[in-house]
Amino acid sequence: MEPKEIDWNQLTVIIEKYKDQNWSLIPLLQNVQETFGYIPPESIEPIADALKIYPSQVQGVITFYSGFSLKQKGRYVLKVCRGTACHVKGSRSILRYVKKELDLEEGETSEDYQFTLETVACLGACFLAPTMMVNRDYFGKLNPTKVSSVLGQYGKKKEDDG
Amino acid sequence: MEKNRLQLMLCGGSGCQANGSRVFQDALEKELKRTHLDQEIKIIETGCNGFCAVGPVMLVQPEGIFYQKLNAKDVPELVEEHFLKGRPVKRLQYVEPASEKTIPKMDDIPFFTHQEFRVMRNKGMIDPEIIDEYIARDGYFGAAKALTEMTPEQVISEIKKSGLRGRGGAGFPTGLKWEFASRSTNDTKYVLCNADEGDPGAFMDRSVLEADPHAVLEGMIIAARAINANKGYIYCRTEYPLALHRLDLAIKQARDYGLLGENILKSGFNFDIEIYQGAGAFVCGEETALMRSIEGKRGMPRPRPPFPANQGLWEKPTVLNNVETLANIAQIILNGGEWYASIGTETSKGTKVFALTGAVNNIGLVEVPMGITLRQMIFDIGGGIPKKRKFKAVQLGGPSGGCIPTQCLDTPIDYEEIVKVGAIMGSGGVIVMDEKTCMVDMARFFLDFIQDESCGKCTPCREGTRRLLEIIEKICQGKGELKDIQTLEELSEVIKNSSLCGLGQTAPNPVLSTLRYFKDEYIAHIVEKRCPAKRCVALLKFKVNPDLCKKCGLCFKTCPADAITWQKKEVAVIDNEKCIKCMSCFEVCRFNAID
Numbered sequence: 001m002e003p004k005e006i007d008w009n010q011l012t013v014i015i016e017k018y019k020d021q022n023w024s025l026i027p028l029l030q031n032v033q034e035t036f037g038y039i040p041p042e043s044i045e046p047i048a049d050a051l052k053i054y055p056s057q058v059q060g061v062i063t064f065y066s067g068f069s070l071k072q073k074g075r076y077v078l079k080v081c082r083g084t085a086c087h088v089k090g091s092r093s094i095l096r097y098v099k100k101e102l103d104l105e106e107g108e109t110s111e112d113y114q115f116t117l118e119t120v121a122c123l124g125a126c127f128l129a130p131t132m133m134v135n136r137d138y139f140g141k142l143n144p145t146k147v148s149s150v151l152g153q154y155g156k157k158k159e160d161d162g
Numbered sequence: 163m164e165k166n167r168l169q170l171m172l173c174g175g176s177g178c179q180a181n182g183s184r185v186f187q188d189a190l191e192k193e194l195k196r197t198h199l200d201q202e203i204k205i206i207e208t209g210c211n212g213f214c215a216v217g218p219v220m221l222v223q224p225e226g227i228f229y230q231k232l233n234a235k236d237v238p239e240l241v242e243e244h245f246l247k248g249r250p251v252k253r254l255q256y257v258e259p260a261s262e263k264t265i266p267k268m269d270d271i272p273f274f275t276h277q278e279f280r281v282m283r284n285k286g287m288i289d290p291e292i293i294d295e296y297i298a299r300d301g302y303f304g305a306a307k308a309l310t311e312m313t314p315e316q317v318i319s320e321i322k323k324s325g326l327r328g329r330g331g332a333g334f335p336t337g338l339k340w341e342f343a344s345r346s347t348n349d350t351k352y353v354l355c356n357a358d359e360g361d362p363g364a365f366m367d368r369s370v371l372e373a374d375p376h377a378v379l380e381g382m383i384i385a386a387r388a389i390n391a392n393k394g395y396i397y398c399r400t401e402y403p404l405a406l407h408r409l410d411l412a413i414k415q416a417r418d419y420g421l422l423g424e425n426i427l428k429s430g431f432n433f434d435i436e437i438y439q440g441a442g443a444f445v446c447g448e449e450t451a452l453m454r455s456i457e458g459k460r461g462m463p464r465p466r467p468p469f470p471a472n473q474g475l476w477e478k479p480t481v482l483n484n485v486e487t488l489a490n491i492a493q494i495i496l497n498g499g500e501w502y503a504s505i506g507t508e509t510s511k512g513t514k515v516f517a518l519t520g521a522v523n524n525i526g527l528v529e530v531p532m533g534i535t536l537r538q539m540i541f542d543i544g545g546g547i548p549k550k551r552k553f554k555a556v557q558l559g560g561p562s563g564g565c566i567p568t569q570c571l572d573t574p575i576d577y578e579e580i581v582k583v584g585a586i587m588g589s590g591g592v593i594v595m596d597e598k599t600c601m602v603d604m605a606r607f608f609l610d611f612i613q614d615e616s617c618g619k620c621t622p623c624r625e626g627t628r629r630l631l632e633i634i635e636k637i638c639q640g641k642g643e644l645k646d647i648q649t650l651e652e653l654s655e656v657i658k659n660s661s662l663c664g665l666g667q668t669a670p671n672p673v674l675s676t677l678r679y680f681k682d683e684y685i686a687h688i689v690e691k692r693c694p695a696k697r698c699v700a701l702l703k704f705k706v707n708p709d710l711c712k713k714c715g716l717c718f719k720t721c722p723a724d725a726i727t728w729q730k731k732e733v734a735v736i737d738n739e740k741c742i743k744c745m746s747c748f749e750v751c752r753f754n755a756i757d
Contacts, residue, residue, distance in 0.1 A: 025458035026441055030400070057459075064460040064617075067400055067442035083362035084557060084593045085519035087607050093744045097722065100742060121444060121611060122362035124401065126519035126593075127177050127214035127526060136403075138180040144722035144746050 006040050015050045025051060025061055029068055038069045074109045074116040076154050078102075079133040083122030091130035095119065097144045098132070101151055114155070167202040168245065171221040171286050175210025175372055176365075176404055177526075182233070183218035189234035193241045203245055209373020209408075211286040212527035213273055216256065221268055221286055228268035229254045259523060259545060273524045276543045278505065278531045280513045281489045285373040290408050293415040296376040302421055304492030305383045309429040312495070314344060317388040321491070323499025325511035330356055330447070330484035331559065331588045332664065333510075333577040336491075339481060342471035343389040346479035351391035353382050353433075354475065354482040356452060357398040357405070360444040361560030362611065364591035366515040367485040369527050371398070371405035374489065375412035379435060381488030383426070384495055386433040389481055394435040397452050400442065409437055444615035448663050449474075449482045451617065462617045463663035484589070486515055506532035510576040510587075520557075520593040523548050530575065537571040540594055551596040554695075555679070559588025561608045561615075562668030564675025565601060584675040586668065600697035601680040602687050606634045608672035616665065623666030626657040630673060639700040642688040651677065696757065699743040708733045710755035717747035717756065 014031050018024040028047065032039050039062055048055040062068040080095045095106075104110060104117040125131050128140025132150075139150050172178075172187055187205060194200040211219050216230035227250050229240070236254055243249045256265050258272065265271050279285070288295035296302070308317050322337030343351065355378060359367040371378060382394045398406055413435055416422040424432045438456050445451045446461040453475045455461035474480025490512065494502045503511045510532040516539065519525050523545035530539055536556060540546070547553050555565040564585035566573065573579050577587050595604070613627040630653055633646050654670030661667045677684065686692050693701045706717070711733045718728035725740035726747060736747070736756075748756050 023456070023458040026455070027439070030439060030441060060460050061458070064462075065441035065443050067440070082607075082611075084560075084591065084607070085363045085525075087362075087604075088520045088593060088595055088599055090745060090749070093746070096742065097744050120401075121360065121615070122364070124359070124365035124368050125176060125180055126363055126365060126517065127217070128180055129519065140180060143720075143749070144744050145720065148722060 006036060006042075010035060011040075011043050011046065015047060019050045025053070025058065026065075029058075029062060033068055036072075038072045041070050071109065072113065074113045076114060076134050077116045077118060079118045079120045079123070081123045081125070081129070081131045081133075082119045083124075083126060083129075085126035086122075086130040089129040091142075094130050094132070094142050094144070094147060097147055098151075101148065166204040168204075168225070169223040170203065170205045171208050171211075171223055172205055173209075173211040173217060173219045173286060174207035175214070175217075175369060176402075177210060177214035178217035178219060179404070181217040185234050186218055186232050186237070189237040190241075193237045194245075197241055197246065199241065199245055206289045207291075208286045208288065209284075209290045210369035210527060212282065212369070212529075213271075213524065214527065215523070215525035222250075225250075226267045226269055228256055228266070228271065230256050273526070273528075273543055273545065276534075276538065277529050278513050279529055280493060281370060281377075281486055281515050282373065282527070282529045283493075284377065285369070288374070290373055290375055291411055293376060293412070293419060296374070300496065301376055301492075302380055302419075304495040305380045305387075305421065306427055308384045308387050308495050309427055309431055314388050314390060317384060317495065318344060320499045321388070321494060324490075324494045324502035325499070325506070325509075326487065326490055326494060326502065327510065327577065328484060329486035329490075329514065329589070331562070331586065333587060336483065336487055339471060339483075340385065340388045342469065343391075343479050343481045346472050348479050350393070350476075350478045351389055352475045352478060352480040353386045353389065353391045353394040354452070354456075354480060355382055355394065355396040355488055356447065356449070356482055356484045357396055357402075357409075358440045358447045358452060359399060359402075359485070359589065360447050360615075361589050361591050363517060363519055363557070363593045364560060364589045365517045366527055366590050368402050368405050370485050370489050370515070371402070372408055375405075375408045376416065377489040377492060378409075378485055379412055379416055379422070381483070381491035382435060383421070383433055384491050385481055385483060385488065387431060389479070391481070392432050392434070394433065395438050395456060395475075396435060397438050397440055397446070397456060400439045406437065406439065413437070443617070444611075445617045445663070445665055448665060451663070452482065453480065460617070462619045463665070465662060486590070507574060507576045507579075509578055514575060514587070514590060516590045516592045518544050518592050518594070521547055521551065521596040521599070522594040532576055533574045535572045535574050536566065539575070539592070540571070544594065547594065547596050549596075551598065553594070554597050554599055555595045555601065557585075557593040557595065557604070558591070559586035559668075559671075560591050561611050562586060562664065562671055563588050563591075564671045565595070565604065565679065566675075567679040584671070584678055586671070598695050598697070600693050600695035601676040601683045602634065602637055602693075603695075603697045605673045605676045606631065606638055609634060609669075612665070612669045616669075620660075620662040620666060622657045622660040623662070623669060626653055626661075627666075627669050629653060630657070630670065634673070637684065637687045638693075638698045640687065640691040640698075642684075644685075644688055646688065647677065647681070647684055696748065699745075702743065703738055704736045704741055704743070704747065704756060705738075706734050706736060707755045707757055710753050712753050712755070714752075716750050716752070720746045720750045722746060 018028040109116040131140040220229045326336045327333040451461040451463045470480045515529045570583045609631040718726045723742045728734040
């Protein structure tokens with residue numbers, strides 16, 4: 001699958017909406033991120049122009065916050081929780097297993113744009129530890145077998161590995 | 163409000179939702195409709211009940227019957243037996259692990275009896291999405307009193323009398339903070355609510371926001387009155403969609419009722435609140451960084467003074483309080499500072515909400531009076547350690563905190579006492595660890611987190627934590643030397659003394675506290691190249707102990723990498739070439755035959 005085409009008209013609409021508000025950079029970027037699933041690097045300059053700041057300032061804010069990404073993500077974003085409670089209950093092994101199954105490192109997206117693997121500091125769902133999120137769904141009390149079945153649900157079969 | 167024969171207070175907190183409370187609710191609604199009970203029995207979706215370990219949970223009122231671990235499959239039986247015939251379903255009630263006795267009523271369950279609900283007084287009692295239910299439980303009475311009967315000075319003096327201290331972690335007296343901001347002369351002032359709960363293992367702010375959003379708004383109104391601010395912001399994590407949704411709704415309802423906006427309750431006082439969504443940076447929990455972030459910049463802390471009370475958001479005087487602190491305010495105004503200060507210790511008053519997690523039976527949210535001991539919290543409320551394992555340590559205060567060992571379990575919960583044993587109160591994450599947790603690995607875990615979240619502005623934090631991590635990683639891989647311990651201690655002191663903000667100043671705490679109580683584990687890693695808790699995988703080679711192996715084949719069935727060979731009545735064998743060290747077999751073996 002090729003990366004999605006960007007609808008530049010949509011970007012103009014978003015920029016127009018925030019242009020005249022004060023201190024609007026982060027809400028604007030959040031909107032772009034939500035609309036496109038990432039912040040296309042090409043959008044940095046128009047945003048900076050509209051808000052009358054330097055592109056470097058926009059870039060700086062994007063790279064500072066983990067909520068923004070300059071790369072397109074996969075259809076399913078896996079967030080493996082690396083919070084303390086999950087850690088105590090073995091989330092490092094879970095992460096190692098997910099990495100192996102998807103053949104991805106943290107922050108990487110598969111070539112077919114199906115999966116993105118991320119870790120997160122804490123999902124605030126410690127009662128489910130160890131836990132992970134796929135898009136907006138939680139999966140808790142994980143073990144390798146359960147991870148396989150979760151990945152299976154999202155169309156990743158064990159045979160695809162090799 | 164209409165009268166119902168029974169009210170079903172179904173928990174709709176994030177925890178129960180993740181455990182399937184929505185599916186259960188749908189099934190229950192259908193069944194009630196089918197049996198024509200929907201006129202006399204009402205389902206109310208509440209905020210987090212706190213007993214997340216056994217979710218989804220439901221409280222049947224007015225009987226007080228508590229149901230746990232509910233599943234859509236249980237619906238027909240529940241409706242038929244309990245709601246029609248009046249016979250509560252024993253099977254779905256709480257069973258005390260020790261005595262195996264069924265406890266039908268919520269008020270009798272030890273998890274609840276030892277708690278004292280103030281911040282969480284409305285949890286599970288009201289529908290957080292309906293403002294009238296909050297008002298029915300004395301909601302906004304505190305704000306009304308503060309606006310119409312009290313002067314700002316009186317409000318501040320009441321809060322000072324209560325002894326309330328900031329619940330975000332540092333414990334600065336709230337009344338004093340307000341007093342400083344009220345003294346600043348400026349036309350524009352701000353009240354901020356810090357809902358950027360980022361500590362791993364902490365979820366109490368999320369639950370308060372989800373269960374009782376109006377309590378936070380009311381606290382902000384009173385704070386605004388005290389310092390004479392007209393504008394407030396709630397800085398909330400994007401990762402908390404349900405909390406954001408409920409806050410948004412609560413603000414709209416409060417505006418409709420004239421509790422926010424212009425001329426609140428005809429007092430002539432104007433105040434409005436907006437939500438600001440965080441973009442994911444741990445350091446933004448620090449007050450000056452949070453303000454930078456609202457201004458649309460990189461959220462980096464700055465040196466203080468000037469303090470935010472004089473120059474905060476957009477260089478205007480600003481008060482920033484944590485969610486839990488604000489949720490306390492209305493009741494202090496309503497009941498008086500002395501009432502609040504009647505429980506607690508000399509320096510720490512009132513109650514504190516903790517998120518009890520990790521290796522403990524009753525995972526969930528607990529609110530306890532200050533001054534009870536850690537032992538009471540973990541064993542009486544938490545129900546002790548599962549799987550008959552031994553308690554090893556408890557981690558308090560998130561990444562800035564420390565690990566407290568068995569011998570210090572009788573420490574009372576009090577800001578100063580906890581610092582004495584090497585941890586901090588923090589925002590309230592309590593992570594219990596059993597004997598299978600490696601303390602060196604814990605230190606590595608926290609450092610990994612800190613150096614990832616360090617904003618990079620000051621060198622001690624940016625470089626120092628990185629070096630600490632490298633040394634600890636070396637030790638975890640069995641390449642450590644004894645002199646590393648001294649380096650760790652020295653470097654920790656430097657980082658502690660020279661970092662700019664709280665994040666860096668407390669970053670070495672996990673190292674220092676584990677070194678203080680568990681030095682023997684560091685030495686085992688360094689000298690014997692051995693991880694006593696069997697967690698540091700680089701030091702482990704898995705093999706089956708033939709003397710202990712009962713030849714059950716459980717490990718063989720569990721192994722995801724096909725690295726175990728086993729045949730009936732034979733001892734299992736692990737192929738270390740294929741082994742991915744996922745620890746599955748280790749966890750699953752009932753006879754401790756894998757080492």
